[in-house]
Amino acid sequence: MTTSRRTVMTAAAAGLAATAVGAAPAFAAAPAAGGGGNRPRKEHFGTLPDGTRVDRWTVESGGTRLGVLSYGGIVQTLELPDRHGRRANVSLGFDNLADYLTATTYFGALIGRYGNRIARGTFTLDGKTYQLPVNDGPNSLHGGDKGFDKRVWDVEPYAGNSGTGLTLRRVSPDGEMGYPGTLSVRVDYVLDRRGDLRISYEATTDKATVVNLTNHTYFNLAGEGNGDVLGHTLQIAAARYTPVDATLIPTGELPKVAGTPFDFRRAKRIGQDIRKGDQQLVFGGGYDHNFALDKGVTARAEHAATLADPASGRVMDIATTEPGVQFYSGNGLDGTLRGTSGALYRQADGLCLETQHFPDSPNRPAFPSTVLRPGRTYRTTTVHSFGVR
Numbered sequence: 120m121t122t123s124r125r126t127v128m129t130a131a132a133a134g135l136a137a138t139a140v141g142a143a144p145a146f147a148a149a150p151a152a153g154g155g156g157n158r159p160r161k162e163h164f165g166t167l168p169d170g171t172r173v174d175r176w177t178v179e180s181g182g183t184r185l186g187v188l189s190y191g192g193i194v195q196t197l198e199l200p201d202r203h204g205r206r207a208n209v210s211l212g213f214d215n216l217a218d219y220l221t222a223t224t225y226f227g228a229l230i231g232r233y234g235n236r237i238a239r240g241t242f243t244l245d246g247k248t249y250q251l252p253v254n255d256g257p258n259s260l261h262g263g264d265k266g267f268d269k270r271v272w273d274v275e276p277y278a279g280n281s282g283t284g285l286t287l288r289r290v291s292p293d294g295e296m297g298y299p300g301t302l303s304v305r306v307d308y309v310l311d312r313r314g315d316l317r318i319s320y321e322a323t324t325d326k327a328t329v330v331n332l333t334n335h336t337y338f339n340l341a342g343e344g345n346g347d348v349l350g351h352t353l354q355i356a357a358a359r360y361t362p363v364d365a366t367l368i369p370t371g372e373l374p375k376v377a378g379t380p381f382d383f384r385r386a387k388r389i390g391q392d393i394r395k396g397d398q399q400l401v402f403g404g405g406y407d408h409n410f411a412l413d414k415g416v417t418a419r420a421e422h423a424a425t426l427a428d429p430a431s432g433r434v435m436d437i438a439t440t441e442p443g444v445q446f447y448s449g450n451g452l453d454g455t456l457r458g459t460s461g462a463l464y465r466q467a468d469g470l471c472l473e474t475q476h477f478p479d480s481p482n483r484p485a486f487p488s489t490v491l492r493p494g495r496t497y498r499t500t501t502v503h504s505f506g507v508r
Contacts (some may be wrong), residue, residue, distance in 0.1 A: 122157045124392075136173070137206050141502055143297070144290065144292065149371045156379065157178075157179045157180070157283065158276060158283070159176050159177065159276045159277075159283065159284070159285055159364040160176065160177045160423075161174050161176050161177075161424045162175050162189075163175075164188055165190075165215065165216025165217070166216070167190070167202055167216075167220075167271070171271055172232075172271070172315050173188060173189050173190040174188070174189045174274065175187070175188055175189075175195060176188075176285055176310070178283055178284050178285060178310055179283075179310070180258030180282065180283050180310035180311065180312060180314050181310065181311065181312050181313045181314025181315070182199070182200050182206070182314045182446050183197070183198065183199055183204070183310055183315075183316065183505060184196070184197075184198040184312030185198075185284075185308065185310060185316065185342075187199055187270050187274070187285055187287075187308055188216075188219070188227075188416055189271050189272050189273075189274045189287075190216065190219060190269075190270075190280055191219065191227075191228040191229060191268040191269060191270065192221065192228060192229030192267070192268075192272050192287050192306060193208050193212065193226065193227040193228050193229075193274075194207075194212075194225070194228075194308075194334065194336045195210070195212045195213075196208045196210055196336075196459065197209050197210040197316075197336070197432055198210065199314075199505050200433075200507070201431040201432050201433055201507060202431065202433075202507040202508065203398045203432075205382050207341075207343070207345075207431070207460075208341060208342060208343045208459060208460070209266040209338055209339055209340050209341075209342060209345050209433065210226075210227055210337065210338065210343060211224075211226050211227070211254075211301035211311035211336075211337035211338075211339065211459075211468070211469040212226045212227050212337075212338050212343070212459050212466060213226065213456075213457075213459060214278065214337070214459045215231070215456075216360045218395075218456070218457075219467055220486055222456060224337070224451065224456065225261060225268055226335070226336075226346070227241070227247065227262055227334070227335065227336045227337070228267070228268035228334070228335045229267050229268060229272070229287070229306060229332070229333075229334060229335075230262060230266065230267060230268055230269035230332065230333045230334065230335050230394075230410055230473070231257075231262050231266060231291070231297075231330070231331075231332045232262045232263045232266070232267065232291060232295075232296065232298045232302060232329070232330055232331070232332075233251075233262050233329060233330070233331045233481075234260070234261060234262070234297060234329070234331045234333035234335075234445075234473060234475045234476075235260070235261070235286050235331065235333075235409070235445060235473070235475060235477075235478035235479075236255060236258045236259065236260050236367060236368055236478045236479060236480075237251060237258060237479055237481060237482065238257075238258055238346060238366075238368045238479050239253070239257055239259075240252060240253040240257075240258060240259035240297075241256060241312075241358075242482055243440035243482075244299070244328070244329065244432050244490065245327055247299075247466055249297055249298065249299060250297050251263055251296060251297040251298070252264045252296055252297065254364050254399050255367075255438065256367075256410070257366055258366055258367070258368060260434075261295065261335070262298075263296035263395070264296075264298055265296060266296060267289070267291070267298045267304075267332075267358065268335070270289055271289075272287040272288065272289045272306075273287065273288045273289060273422065274286070274287050277307055277308075277309055278307065279307070281309060281311065281317075282310050282311040282317070283309070283310055284307060284308045284309035284310055284317075284370070285307070285308045285309075286305060286307050287305070287307075287308070288306075289300070289304055289307045290303050290304070290492065291303075291304065292325060298328055298329070299326050299327065299328045300324035300325055300326030300328035300493075301324065301325045301326070302315075302322055302323070302324050302326065302330065302340045302491075303322065303323050303324075303326060304320070304321070304322045304332070305320070305321045305322070306318065306319070306321075306332070306424040307319040312467060313505075314505060314506075315502060315503060315505060316502070317500060317501070317502045317503075317505040318334055318499070318500070318501050318502075319498075319499075319500045319505075320497065320498065320499045321496060321497065321498050322491065322494070322496070323491075323493075323495075324491050324493060325493055325495070326493065327490060327491070327492045328490075328491055329480070329490055329491070329498050330489060330490045330491045331475055331476045331480065331489045331490060332497075332499065333445075333473045333474060334429075334442075334473065334474075334501070335471055335473060335500040336471065337449060337469030337470060337471055338426065338427075338433060338435065338469060338470055338471070338472070339432055339469045340426060340427070340433040340434075340435060341428050341429035341431050341433075341467060342351070342431070342460075343458055343459060343460055343462075343469070344458050344459070344460035344461070344464075344468075345462075346391075346463030346468065347449075347465070347466070347467040347468050348389055348428075348448075348449070348464075348467055348469060348470050349388065349389050349390030349467050350388060350389075350390065350394065350428070350429065351388070351389050351426055351427060351428050351429075352385050352386040352388055352389070352426070352427045352429065353386065353387065353389050353397060353424065353425070353426050353427075353470075354383055354384070354385065354386035354387075354424060354425045355383040355410050355412075355423065355424045355446065356382070356383070356384070356412055356413050356414065356422055356424065357376065357384070357409075357410035357411055357412050357443065357444070358375055358376060358377070358413055359374060359376060359410075360373070360374070360376055360381050360408055360409065360410045360411060361371045361373060361377055361408065361409045361410075361411060361443075361477055361478065362374060362399050362408070363399065363402055363403070363407075363408065364400055364402070365479075367402060367403065367407060367478075368478065369477065369478050369479050369483065369486075371395075371485065373411055373481055374411075375413075376416065378382070379397065379399075380392035380395050380397050380399075380400060381391070381399070381406075381408065381410070383410075383424075383446075386425065386427070387407075387427040388447060389467075389470065393405050393406065393448060393467075401467060403450060404450035404451070405448040405450040405466075405467070406446045406447065406448040406450075406470075406472055407445070407446075407447045407448070407450060408445070408446060409443045409444070409445045409475070409477050409478055410443060410445075410446060411442065411443055411477070412439075412441070412442050412443060412444060414442075415442050415487070416440065416441070416487055417440050418438050418440065418503045419440065419500075420438040420439050420444055420500050420501065421438055421439070421440075421473075422436065422437075422443075423437045423438060423439045423444050423474060424436075424437045424444055424446075424472055425429055425437070426470075426472065427508065429508075431504070431507075432507040432508045433506075434502040434505070434506045434507060434508055435503055435504070435505055436503070436505075436506070437472055437474065437502070437503055437504075438501070438502045438504070439473055439474040439499070439500065439501040440498075440499050440501075441474040441499055441501065441502050441504070442476060442477070442487045443474070443475050443477050444472050444473065444475065444495075445471065445472070445475055445478070446471070446472055447468070447473070448467055449464075449466060449467045449468055449469045449470050449471070449472040450466060450467070451466075452464045452465055452466050452467070452468050452469070453465070453466065459460075474501040476489045476501075478486075494502075
Protein backbone atom coordinates (compact mmCIF):
# COMPACT_ATOMS: atom_id res chain seq x y z
CA MET A 120 0.00 0.00 0.00
CA THR A 121 1.15 3.52 -0.73
CA THR A 122 -0.35 6.53 0.95
CA SER A 123 -0.62 10.14 -0.10
CA ARG A 124 1.55 12.88 1.37
CA ARG A 125 -1.39 13.81 3.58
CA THR A 126 -1.66 10.58 5.56
CA VAL A 127 1.47 8.85 6.77
CA MET A 128 1.13 5.36 8.21
CA THR A 129 3.31 4.79 11.26
CA ALA A 130 3.98 1.83 13.48
CA ALA A 131 2.27 3.62 16.34
CA ALA A 132 -0.84 4.30 14.26
CA ALA A 133 -0.93 0.72 13.07
CA GLY A 134 -0.78 -0.47 16.66
CA LEU A 135 -3.69 1.79 17.53
CA ALA A 136 -5.85 0.04 14.95
CA ALA A 137 -4.96 -3.48 16.07
CA THR A 138 -7.73 -5.79 17.15
CA ALA A 139 -7.75 -9.31 18.52
CA VAL A 140 -8.02 -10.78 15.04
CA GLY A 141 -6.10 -8.27 12.94
CA ALA A 142 -5.43 -4.65 12.17
CA ALA A 143 -6.71 -2.24 9.55
CA PRO A 144 -4.57 0.46 7.98
CA ALA A 145 -4.53 3.43 10.33
CA PHE A 146 -3.42 6.95 9.63
CA ALA A 147 -1.90 9.63 11.81
CA ALA A 148 -4.87 11.51 13.25
CA ALA A 149 -3.25 14.40 15.11
CA PRO A 150 -3.56 17.71 13.24
CA ALA A 151 -0.38 19.38 12.08
CA ALA A 152 0.61 22.58 13.83
CA GLY A 153 -0.35 25.81 12.14
CA GLY A 154 -2.76 26.48 9.31
CA GLY A 155 -1.68 25.76 5.77
CA GLY A 156 -5.05 26.27 4.09
CA ASN A 157 -6.89 29.12 2.45
CA ARG A 158 -9.16 31.42 4.40
CA PRO A 159 -12.78 30.16 4.33
CA ARG A 160 -14.98 31.67 1.63
CA LYS A 161 -18.67 32.49 2.06
CA GLU A 162 -21.38 32.67 -0.60
CA HIS A 163 -25.17 32.87 -0.62
CA PHE A 164 -26.78 29.44 -1.00
CA GLY A 165 -30.48 30.15 -0.53
CA THR A 166 -33.21 31.70 1.58
CA LEU A 167 -35.61 30.00 3.97
CA PRO A 168 -39.37 30.63 3.64
CA ASP A 169 -39.18 33.04 6.61
CA GLY A 170 -36.51 35.09 4.82
CA THR A 171 -33.49 33.77 6.73
CA ARG A 172 -30.34 33.72 4.61
CA VAL A 173 -28.42 30.44 4.25
CA ASP A 174 -24.72 30.59 3.36
CA ARG A 175 -22.32 28.07 1.91
CA TRP A 176 -18.79 28.16 3.29
CA THR A 177 -15.83 26.62 1.49
CA VAL A 178 -12.62 25.55 3.23
CA GLU A 179 -9.58 24.09 1.46
CA SER A 180 -6.31 22.59 2.70
CA GLY A 181 -3.92 19.80 1.75
CA GLY A 182 -5.88 18.73 -1.31
CA THR A 183 -9.23 18.52 0.54
CA ARG A 184 -12.04 20.94 -0.24
CA LEU A 185 -14.97 21.10 2.20
CA GLY A 186 -18.33 22.82 1.62
CA VAL A 187 -20.53 23.50 4.68
CA LEU A 188 -23.97 25.12 4.91
CA SER A 189 -25.10 27.35 7.76
CA TYR A 190 -28.42 25.47 7.54
CA GLY A 191 -28.05 22.31 9.61
CA GLY A 192 -24.26 22.61 9.70
CA ILE A 193 -24.48 20.40 6.63
CA VAL A 194 -21.36 18.97 4.97
CA GLN A 195 -22.65 19.64 1.46
CA THR A 196 -19.48 18.59 -0.37
CA LEU A 197 -16.21 16.88 0.57
CA GLU A 198 -13.77 16.71 -2.34
CA LEU A 199 -10.79 14.34 -2.19
CA PRO A 200 -8.16 13.23 -4.73
CA ASP A 201 -7.96 9.63 -5.92
CA ARG A 202 -4.71 7.69 -6.49
CA HIS A 203 -4.16 9.65 -9.71
CA GLY A 204 -4.78 13.03 -8.06
CA ARG A 205 -8.24 13.47 -9.57
CA ARG A 206 -10.56 15.12 -7.10
CA ALA A 207 -14.21 14.08 -6.61
CA ASN A 208 -16.97 14.90 -4.15
CA VAL A 209 -17.39 11.89 -1.82
CA SER A 210 -20.33 13.26 0.22
CA LEU A 211 -23.95 12.76 -0.83
CA GLY A 212 -26.10 15.88 -0.90
CA PHE A 213 -28.03 18.41 -2.98
CA ASP A 214 -27.11 21.43 -5.08
CA ASN A 215 -30.04 23.53 -3.79
CA LEU A 216 -31.61 24.49 -0.47
CA ALA A 217 -35.16 23.41 -1.37
CA ASP A 218 -34.21 19.73 -1.46
CA TYR A 219 -32.54 19.94 1.95
CA LEU A 220 -35.75 21.43 3.38
CA THR A 221 -37.92 18.52 2.23
CA ALA A 222 -35.64 15.46 2.39
CA THR A 223 -35.63 13.21 5.46
CA THR A 224 -32.18 11.69 4.87
CA TYR A 225 -30.10 14.04 7.09
CA PHE A 226 -27.46 14.32 4.33
CA GLY A 227 -24.28 15.74 5.91
CA ALA A 228 -26.10 17.32 8.86
CA LEU A 229 -25.12 18.07 12.45
CA ILE A 230 -27.37 15.93 14.63
CA GLY A 231 -28.68 16.93 18.05
CA ARG A 232 -29.67 17.16 20.71
CA TYR A 233 -29.58 13.40 20.58
CA GLY A 234 -28.17 11.45 17.67
CA ASN A 235 -29.94 8.16 16.95
CA ARG A 236 -33.11 6.83 18.59
CA ILE A 237 -34.79 7.18 21.97
CA ALA A 238 -37.48 4.59 22.63
CA ARG A 239 -41.04 5.94 22.56
CA GLY A 240 -39.61 9.45 22.68
CA THR A 241 -39.40 9.43 26.47
CA PHE A 242 -36.73 9.33 29.15
CA THR A 243 -36.58 9.99 32.87
CA LEU A 244 -33.85 12.13 34.42
CA ASP A 245 -33.60 12.94 38.13
CA GLY A 246 -37.10 11.60 38.68
CA LYS A 247 -38.78 13.67 35.95
CA THR A 248 -40.04 12.19 32.67
CA TYR A 249 -39.59 14.12 29.44
CA GLN A 250 -41.57 13.64 26.24
CA LEU A 251 -39.84 14.19 22.90
CA PRO A 252 -41.34 14.31 19.39
CA VAL A 253 -42.02 10.85 17.96
CA ASN A 254 -40.77 11.03 14.36
CA ASP A 255 -39.54 7.51 13.54
CA GLY A 256 -42.28 4.95 14.04
CA PRO A 257 -42.88 4.86 17.81
CA ASN A 258 -39.53 6.47 18.60
CA SER A 259 -37.73 9.81 18.56
CA LEU A 260 -34.89 10.06 16.02
CA HIS A 261 -32.00 12.54 15.76
CA GLY A 262 -33.40 15.11 18.18
CA GLY A 263 -36.95 15.23 16.87
CA ASP A 264 -38.73 16.56 13.81
CA LYS A 265 -36.92 19.90 14.07
CA GLY A 266 -33.54 18.98 15.47
CA PHE A 267 -30.19 20.68 14.98
CA ASP A 268 -30.17 19.52 11.36
CA LYS A 269 -33.03 21.94 10.60
CA ARG A 270 -31.65 25.02 12.37
CA VAL A 271 -29.53 27.85 10.99
CA TRP A 272 -26.19 28.05 12.80
CA ASP A 273 -23.98 31.08 13.37
CA VAL A 274 -20.78 30.45 11.37
CA GLU A 275 -17.41 32.17 11.42
CA PRO A 276 -13.86 31.27 10.39
CA TYR A 277 -12.10 29.03 12.90
CA ALA A 278 -9.72 31.10 15.03
CA GLY A 279 -7.50 28.31 16.37
CA ASN A 280 -3.94 27.53 15.33
CA SER A 281 -4.39 23.86 14.41
CA GLY A 282 -5.68 24.34 10.88
CA THR A 283 -8.18 26.22 8.78
CA GLY A 284 -11.89 25.79 9.17
CA LEU A 285 -15.19 26.95 10.59
CA THR A 286 -16.75 27.43 14.01
CA LEU A 287 -20.50 26.90 14.24
CA ARG A 288 -22.59 28.00 17.22
CA ARG A 289 -26.16 27.96 18.36
CA VAL A 290 -28.11 28.09 21.62
CA SER A 291 -30.88 25.54 21.98
CA PRO A 292 -33.46 26.97 24.41
CA ASP A 293 -34.83 25.10 27.40
CA GLY A 294 -37.63 22.81 26.24
CA GLU A 295 -36.68 22.76 22.55
CA MET A 296 -37.97 19.46 21.13
CA GLY A 297 -38.85 18.53 24.73
CA TYR A 298 -35.26 18.48 26.03
CA PRO A 299 -34.52 20.19 29.35
CA GLY A 300 -31.96 22.95 29.79
CA THR A 301 -30.59 25.78 27.69
CA LEU A 302 -27.82 24.11 25.71
CA SER A 303 -25.00 26.25 24.27
CA VAL A 304 -23.25 24.38 21.46
CA ARG A 305 -20.03 24.92 19.53
CA VAL A 306 -18.86 22.73 16.64
CA ASP A 307 -15.52 23.14 14.82
CA TYR A 308 -14.89 21.79 11.32
CA VAL A 309 -11.11 22.03 10.84
CA LEU A 310 -8.83 20.87 8.01
CA ASP A 311 -5.18 20.41 8.93
CA ARG A 312 -2.25 20.82 6.55
CA ARG A 313 -2.64 17.26 5.29
CA GLY A 314 -6.30 17.90 4.49
CA ASP A 315 -7.61 15.66 7.28
CA LEU A 316 -10.92 16.74 8.84
CA ARG A 317 -11.41 17.16 12.57
CA ILE A 318 -14.90 17.72 13.95
CA SER A 319 -14.95 18.87 17.58
CA TYR A 320 -18.10 19.35 19.64
CA GLU A 321 -18.60 21.29 22.89
CA ALA A 322 -21.77 21.98 24.86
CA THR A 323 -22.80 23.37 28.23
CA THR A 324 -26.19 23.45 29.94
CA ASP A 325 -27.94 25.32 32.75
CA LYS A 326 -30.07 22.27 33.68
CA ALA A 327 -29.42 18.53 33.69
CA THR A 328 -30.07 17.13 30.21
CA VAL A 329 -28.94 14.44 27.77
CA VAL A 330 -26.66 15.13 24.80
CA ASN A 331 -25.37 12.97 21.94
CA LEU A 332 -24.04 15.02 19.02
CA THR A 333 -22.80 13.58 15.73
CA ASN A 334 -22.48 14.23 12.00
CA HIS A 335 -24.58 12.39 9.42
CA THR A 336 -22.46 12.55 6.26
CA TYR A 337 -23.12 9.84 3.68
CA PHE A 338 -19.83 8.74 2.10
CA ASN A 339 -19.12 7.20 -1.28
CA LEU A 340 -15.35 7.17 -1.80
CA ALA A 341 -15.79 6.41 -5.51
CA GLY A 342 -17.46 9.80 -5.79
CA GLU A 343 -21.03 10.90 -5.19
CA GLY A 344 -23.32 9.57 -7.93
CA ASN A 345 -20.85 6.86 -9.02
CA GLY A 346 -22.84 3.80 -8.04
CA ASP A 347 -23.12 1.90 -4.77
CA VAL A 348 -20.67 1.30 -1.93
CA LEU A 349 -21.11 -2.48 -1.71
CA GLY A 350 -17.61 -2.97 -3.16
CA HIS A 351 -16.03 -0.67 -0.55
CA THR A 352 -14.17 -2.44 2.23
CA LEU A 353 -14.87 -1.58 5.86
CA GLN A 354 -13.08 -2.40 9.09
CA ILE A 355 -14.59 -1.53 12.48
CA ALA A 356 -12.61 -1.98 15.70
CA ALA A 357 -15.49 -3.52 17.60
CA ALA A 358 -15.89 -7.05 18.96
CA ARG A 359 -19.47 -6.32 20.10
CA TYR A 360 -22.53 -4.49 18.81
CA THR A 361 -25.99 -3.50 20.04
CA PRO A 362 -28.71 -5.62 18.39
CA VAL A 363 -32.12 -3.99 17.95
CA ASP A 364 -35.80 -4.81 17.99
CA ALA A 365 -38.11 -4.37 15.01
CA THR A 366 -38.27 -0.59 15.65
CA LEU A 367 -34.44 -0.34 15.71
CA ILE A 368 -34.21 0.27 19.47
CA PRO A 369 -31.34 -1.62 21.20
CA THR A 370 -32.39 -4.67 23.17
CA GLY A 371 -29.76 -3.88 25.82
CA GLU A 372 -27.61 -6.86 24.90
CA LEU A 373 -23.99 -6.59 23.75
CA PRO A 374 -23.27 -9.84 21.90
CA LYS A 375 -20.03 -10.64 20.13
CA VAL A 376 -19.85 -10.00 16.39
CA ALA A 377 -17.84 -13.19 15.81
CA GLY A 378 -19.63 -15.55 13.46
CA THR A 379 -22.23 -12.97 12.39
CA PRO A 380 -22.56 -10.56 9.42
CA PHE A 381 -21.56 -7.82 11.88
CA ASP A 382 -17.97 -8.98 12.15
CA PHE A 383 -15.91 -6.20 10.57
CA ARG A 384 -12.85 -6.69 12.79
CA ARG A 385 -10.99 -7.56 9.60
CA ALA A 386 -11.72 -5.42 6.57
CA LYS A 387 -14.32 -6.95 4.25
CA ARG A 388 -16.54 -5.85 1.41
CA ILE A 389 -19.72 -4.18 2.64
CA GLY A 390 -21.75 -6.31 0.25
CA GLN A 391 -20.24 -9.59 1.43
CA ASP A 392 -22.89 -10.43 4.03
CA ILE A 393 -25.53 -7.72 3.60
CA ARG A 394 -28.00 -10.03 1.79
CA LYS A 395 -27.78 -12.83 4.32
CA GLY A 396 -31.00 -13.71 6.13
CA ASP A 397 -29.85 -12.57 9.57
CA GLN A 398 -32.84 -11.22 11.51
CA GLN A 399 -30.90 -8.09 12.47
CA LEU A 400 -30.32 -7.28 8.80
CA VAL A 401 -34.03 -7.83 8.19
CA PHE A 402 -34.91 -5.34 10.92
CA GLY A 403 -32.51 -2.73 9.51
CA GLY A 404 -33.11 -3.40 5.82
CA GLY A 405 -29.32 -3.82 5.81
CA TYR A 406 -26.86 -2.41 8.32
CA ASP A 407 -28.29 0.22 10.67
CA HIS A 408 -26.58 -0.72 13.91
CA ASN A 409 -24.35 0.71 16.60
CA PHE A 410 -20.98 -0.95 17.10
CA ALA A 411 -19.50 -0.86 20.62
CA LEU A 412 -15.90 0.18 19.96
CA ASP A 413 -13.27 -1.88 21.75
CA LYS A 414 -11.58 1.27 23.05
CA GLY A 415 -14.69 2.67 24.82
CA VAL A 416 -14.78 6.36 25.76
CA THR A 417 -11.31 7.90 25.41
CA ALA A 418 -9.78 11.28 26.19
CA ARG A 419 -8.10 11.42 22.77
CA ALA A 420 -9.43 10.34 19.40
CA GLU A 421 -8.49 6.70 18.79
CA HIS A 422 -9.05 4.42 15.82
CA ALA A 423 -12.65 3.35 15.17
CA ALA A 424 -13.00 2.37 11.51
CA THR A 425 -11.34 2.35 8.10
CA LEU A 426 -13.27 2.65 4.83
CA ALA A 427 -11.61 2.07 1.44
CA ASP A 428 -12.65 2.09 -2.22
CA PRO A 429 -10.47 -0.28 -4.26
CA ALA A 430 -11.41 1.35 -7.57
CA SER A 431 -10.37 4.94 -6.79
CA GLY A 432 -7.81 4.06 -4.13
CA ARG A 433 -9.35 6.51 -1.65
CA VAL A 434 -9.11 5.52 2.01
CA MET A 435 -10.71 7.14 5.04
CA ASP A 436 -9.68 6.34 8.60
CA ILE A 437 -11.93 7.48 11.46
CA ALA A 438 -10.64 8.12 14.97
CA THR A 439 -12.91 9.30 17.78
CA THR A 440 -13.28 9.84 21.50
CA GLU A 441 -16.76 8.29 21.35
CA PRO A 442 -17.59 4.72 22.48
CA GLY A 443 -19.70 3.77 19.46
CA VAL A 444 -20.17 4.16 15.72
CA GLN A 445 -23.48 3.70 13.91
CA PHE A 446 -22.95 1.99 10.57
CA TYR A 447 -25.84 2.77 8.21
CA SER A 448 -25.64 1.30 4.72
CA GLY A 449 -27.98 3.74 3.00
CA ASN A 450 -30.93 1.35 3.09
CA GLY A 451 -33.56 4.07 2.72
CA LEU A 452 -32.25 5.56 -0.53
CA ASP A 453 -34.89 4.63 -3.09
CA GLY A 454 -34.08 6.43 -6.34
CA THR A 455 -36.36 9.41 -5.69
CA LEU A 456 -33.63 11.90 -4.69
CA ARG A 457 -31.39 13.65 -7.21
CA GLY A 458 -27.94 14.46 -5.86
CA THR A 459 -25.41 17.20 -6.54
CA SER A 460 -24.12 15.44 -9.65
CA GLY A 461 -27.63 14.97 -11.04
CA ALA A 462 -27.62 11.23 -10.37
CA LEU A 463 -30.51 9.53 -8.59
CA TYR A 464 -29.52 8.02 -5.25
CA ARG A 465 -30.46 4.36 -4.89
CA GLN A 466 -30.06 1.91 -2.04
CA ALA A 467 -26.47 1.66 -0.78
CA ASP A 468 -25.24 4.57 -2.93
CA GLY A 469 -23.72 5.99 0.25
CA LEU A 470 -23.07 4.96 3.84
CA CYS A 471 -22.82 6.66 7.22
CA LEU A 472 -20.35 6.05 10.03
CA GLU A 473 -21.78 8.17 12.83
CA THR A 474 -19.50 8.36 15.87
CA GLN A 475 -21.67 8.57 18.97
CA HIS A 476 -22.80 7.26 22.32
CA PHE A 477 -25.18 4.34 22.07
CA PRO A 478 -28.82 4.67 20.95
CA ASP A 479 -31.43 4.93 23.72
CA SER A 480 -28.75 5.44 26.37
CA PRO A 481 -31.05 7.64 28.53
CA ASN A 482 -33.21 4.53 29.04
CA ARG A 483 -30.30 2.09 29.39
CA PRO A 484 -28.33 2.64 32.63
CA ALA A 485 -25.80 -0.04 31.60
CA PHE A 486 -24.80 1.96 28.51
CA PRO A 487 -22.23 4.80 28.72
CA SER A 488 -24.05 7.84 30.13
CA THR A 489 -25.17 10.76 27.96
CA VAL A 490 -26.19 12.97 30.90
CA LEU A 491 -24.74 16.50 30.99
CA ARG A 492 -25.07 18.59 34.14
CA PRO A 493 -24.52 22.29 34.85
CA GLY A 494 -20.88 23.12 35.46
CA ARG A 495 -19.66 20.34 33.19
CA THR A 496 -18.68 20.61 29.51
CA TYR A 497 -19.60 18.04 26.89
CA ARG A 498 -16.60 17.47 24.62
CA THR A 499 -16.06 14.96 21.86
CA THR A 500 -13.83 14.82 18.78
CA THR A 501 -13.83 12.79 15.59
CA VAL A 502 -11.00 12.87 13.02
CA HIS A 503 -11.38 11.75 9.41
CA SER A 504 -7.95 11.07 7.90
CA PHE A 505 -7.74 10.68 4.14
CA GLY A 506 -5.27 8.84 1.95
CA VAL A 507 -4.89 6.67 -1.14
CA ARG A 508 -3.61 3.17 -1.89
